Amino acid sequence: xxxxxxxxxxxxxxxxxxxxxxxxxxxxxxxxxxxxxxxxxxxxxxxxxxxxxxxxxxxxxxxxxxxxxxxxxxxxxxxxxxxxxxxxxxxxxxxxxxxxxxxxxxxxxxxxxxxxxxxxxxxxxxxxxxxxxxxxxxxxxxxxxxxxxxxxxxxxxxxxxxxxxxxxxxxxxxxxxxxxxxx
Numbered sequence: 001x002x003x004x005x006x007x008x009x010x011x012x013x014x015x016x017x018x019x020x021x022x023x024x025x026x027x028x029x030x031x032x033x034x035x036x037x038x039x040x041x042x043x044x045x046x047x048x049x050x051x052x053x054x055x056x057x058x059x060x061x062x063x064x065x066x067x068x069x070x071x072x073x074x075x076x077x078x079x080x081x082x083x084x085x086x087x088x089x090x091x092x093x094x095x096x097x098x099x100x101x102x103x104x105x106x107x108x109x110x111x112x113x114x115x116x117x118x119x120x121x122x123x124x125x126x127x128x129x130x131x132x133x134x135x136x137x138x139x140x141x142x143x144x145x146x147x148x149x150x151x152x153x154x155x156x157x158x159x160x161x162x163x164x165x166x167x168x169x170x171x172x173x174x175x176x177x178x179x180x181x182x183x
Contacts, residue, residue, distance in 0.1 A: 002181040003174070004032035009079060009115075011088035011108045012052070013095045014042025016158040017124035017167040021047055024089060024170035025055040031174060036079070037061065038108045040095065063107055076107060080115035087177065088112075089150075090124030090167045093135050099147075100138035119147040120180065124167035126159050150176055 008028055012021045021037070028035050035056040039049055041063075049060035061079075080086070088095065088108070098109050099121075112119065121142060129135060130152055139149055150173065155166045168176070 001032050002178040003028065006033045006177075006181060007082055007084045008033045008035050008177075009038060009083040009086045009111065009117075010035055010056075011038045011040070011086065011091070011095070011111070012043045012047065013040050013088065013090055013092035013108070013124075014045065015090040015092045015124040015167070016046060017090035018043045018046035020167055020170050021089065022051050022055060024173060025052055027170050027174045028177075029056060031178075034058075036083070038079075038111060040092075040106055040108055042092075042094075061107060076110035077114045079111050080117065083115065083117045085117050085177070085180070086112065086115050086119045087122070087173070088119070089122035089173055091121040093123075093125045093129050093132075093138075096121065096123060096135065096138045096142065100141040118180070120150060120176065121147055122150045122167050122173055123152050123165070125152075125165050126157055127161055127163035127165045130163075130165035148180070 012018050037052045037056050037060045039060050039062050053060045099112050104110050150168050152164050154164045156162050
């Protein structure tokens, strides 16, 4: 089992596809992986920390601070060193732009910038956003940094349009991770 005992940091960004994070976490845990979820602020509008925390059996990380009054924080450097892989699914256009340009105003951005592990990105956005020259350039830049982009298949989108931009299905992401770890 290629995912057995693998440490996976799962970044979940604000996209309607965030609902797919729950079955993805479940499949990863079932495959034997240890999953630590980092939820962006906008993602929590689509899926709750309670759901992802219950499925991952770990508290979901949402910001830099654990306990502001006590001065406790989530160590992004430690997280980046702990993981065997950083998987961002769904990866929103906003987060992809942050990663491509080194912007850092969230825990997920900081983990990405300090991670020494491989990074897999599963974009999810509407077809016009996905096809926009800025997004295309950001994806090319991220690939040039050595990140693996799991291309978005065409299909029905939440907007009612049809085309590329869908996040890969959780089962397909697990297959991609298994391939990655067996190389």
